[in-house]
Amino acid sequence: MAQTRDAEVWASRAFMDSTRVKDFVADPLPTGMTLGEMAKLNETGEPMSAEHFPKEIFARKFGPPIKTQADLVRAAGVVVVSAKCADILRQFDLGKSSLYPIRLFQYDRKTSVEGEYFSLNVGERKDAFLPSETLNLDVFDSGKMRMAPNLHDDDIALGPTALEGPDLWVNPPLINMFFLSDRLTQALRAAKMSRVFGFRKCRIIEKG
Template sequence: MSDTVWVSSVMSDYSIGNRQGIREKFYGEDWAPPTFQLGVKPQNVLEAHLRHNRGETLERTDFPEAMYVFAENNWKRVGDLFCAGPFYAVKGSLADVLKEFDLGKGGLLEFPIYEADKTTRLPGPFYLLNFGAVKDSFVPSETRSRLFPRRTVERDGYDLWATYDLEDGDVALTAAAFEGADLWHERKLESGLFMSGRLHDAIQAAKVKVKFRFARVRIVSGTPR
């Protein structure tokens, strides 16, 4: 069992997915047009996107069926973490690292990306990142960074917080964070992507070219409150 936990703010980096030069096809739908103007997604896709961002495991049919490249120069600049429609996907060294760790009920789902003809498949492999673990070890009262309430027990029936610009030791979790998956979301903290020390160290050792913006988590005693 690793004795460290890390939180990444990568999910708050909206430059990921910007002008990637690829577009998607959802199951039962036509190919999206070859344009950087993404437009409004259907309601079912928006709902799946919200669940994806909370770390909930999705069905394969919630994700794009496939993608194609319409701007090759843009696609060549895309890193090992990218967006497949509104969802996260991985390739290269990041995918190789993630395959070796416990990602919970979800995991990596291989999917095709085609050339502009929508027929010639790129070598890949490419994987949809189907989040599969949500833990409940976040301790708001012990967290040092400023917290912004997104939901409250009084109004919504549960608590949800957001925080930004994290430094080492800002976020507090209980030791329950050491149990289970190596990659997860916290039920009461929005947009933070948490990982075990083992996974963090493997990503760093592989020199994955993704700006994860890591901060070390502080482990505290007691129960979340």
């Protein structure tokens, strides 16, 4: 086995970051699907239409007014991105992934949270993850896998197929993780979104 050095793929630890989770709720979805079921499908790279996502979400608790949200948060089971982030994502190959408008409201359900936001449906998956070459990996009886919270560059190993196809994807059975091409990562970095996404470089492994 040999590591390639001329191409890079990045993992985001945003889904592992508890500070990305914001306390919002949503009314029942028209599909009858629960928010938890929607979130699980999104985590596995299932393409979903707009009716699978709430159009509005509301602060769960009364308190000080909620300020403009970061460029990526998780709220009411939804991956919520800012308009600025959505504009960057649209410039790249998202494959079957989609962005749907969503409005955020204060506890009174009338006052909007400042900013424009979109739900991100991660609708692409790749079969590139190499568990046997990956460091600090937790494996569950269910077959699902999860990286340790203190994720470092080069902990995750991927095969060369990670370099093909869309610029944003997930790779079941690895959970709480999504991947980005180098060109998309650099665009988000240039927009000063590195802290929000928590990029970690992956190793690309090919057979020698």
